[in-house]
Amino acid sequence: MASGSGEEQPKLKLYSDFNSSCSFRVRIALNLKGLKYEYKTVNIWKGEQHSPEFLKLNPIGYVPVLVDGDIVLADSLAISLYLDEKYPQNPLLPSDLQRKAINLQAANIVSSSIQPFQNLGIQKYIAEKVGQDEQLPFVQSHIGKGFAALEKLLKDYAGKYATGDEVLLADIFLAPQLLNGFDWYSLDKSEFPLLARLHEEYSQIPAFQDARPEKQPDAPTQSTA
Numbered sequence: 380m381a382s383g384s385g386e387e388q389p390k391l392k393l394y395s396d397f398n399s400s401c402s403f404r405v406r407i408a409l410n411l412k413g414l415k416y417e418y419k420t421v422n423i424w425k426g427e428q429h430s431p432e433f434l435k436l437n438p439i440g441y442v443p444v445l446v447d448g449d450i451v452l453a454d455s456l457a458i459s460l461y462l463d464e465k466y467p468q469n470p471l472l473p474s475d476l477q478r479k480a481i482n483l484q485a486a487n488i489v490s491s492s493i494q495p496f497q498n499l500g501i502q503k504y505i506a507e508k509v510g511q512d513e514q515l516p517f518v519q520s521h522i523g524k525g526f527a528a529l530e531k532l533l534k535d536y537a538g539k540y541a542t543g544d545e546v547l548l549a550d551i552f553l554a555p556q557l558l559n560g561f562d563w564y565s566l567d568k569s570e571f572p573l574l575a576r577l578h579e580e581y582s583q584i585p586a587f588q589d590a591r592p593e594k595q596p597d598a599p600t601q602s603t604a
Contacts (some may be wrong), residue, residue, distance in 0.1 A: 397595035400555035406590035414449035493525035
């Protein structure tokens with residue numbers, strides 16, 4: 380839960396852009412843990428992630444970045460695992476070894492095999508080097524490939540949520556990607572019935588809804604996911 384300017388400032392600081400799906404993941408994790416944090420806006424559309432000040436926090440120039448006292452962490456997976464170790468309430472990983480591995484595998488499919496292909500820098504490159512008409516089909520094809528893999532991976536593990544009846548790491552990574560894939564890039568939900576059902580389930584969880592792009596302090600009045 381992001382703190383307002385009139386509240387006592389927590390030691391956790393999250394450098395985030397409202398529309399970043401990677402930041403969205405960490406906002407969900409923080410909400411599930413019940414952790415207060417100070418929201419620090421990094422406008423990626425204006426290139427603030429490439430500023431000298433931000434590059435001191437993350438040399439590769441990506442959001443999110445979490446600052447916890449003297450500890451500075453980048454990358455949503457690293458941050459999520461760190462939060463789970465340091466703040467063990469509402470665990471993000473199950474004790475069962477197989478289910479733990481499936482959660483990590485699903486999270487990695489999203490973070491390594493889907494999201495990078497919709498990254499702002501990649502989309503700009505495709506538009507400039509290949510053509511704007513190819514930008515959307517390029518992104519859709521890679522999201523579709525990843526969604527098909529996730530459908531197959533999770534079919535034997537899913538319960539109410541991705542890997543059972545508890546909200547876990549896989550759900551944190553899936554929710555922002557499903558929002559992007561279905562609501563922004565217009566993938567056909569009928570092709571991915573399990574993911575479509577999970578997408579609806581996530582819309583009922585306050586920790587997920589409070590982390591949505593349009594509810595962040597840097598979101599414009601009208602925002603896209």
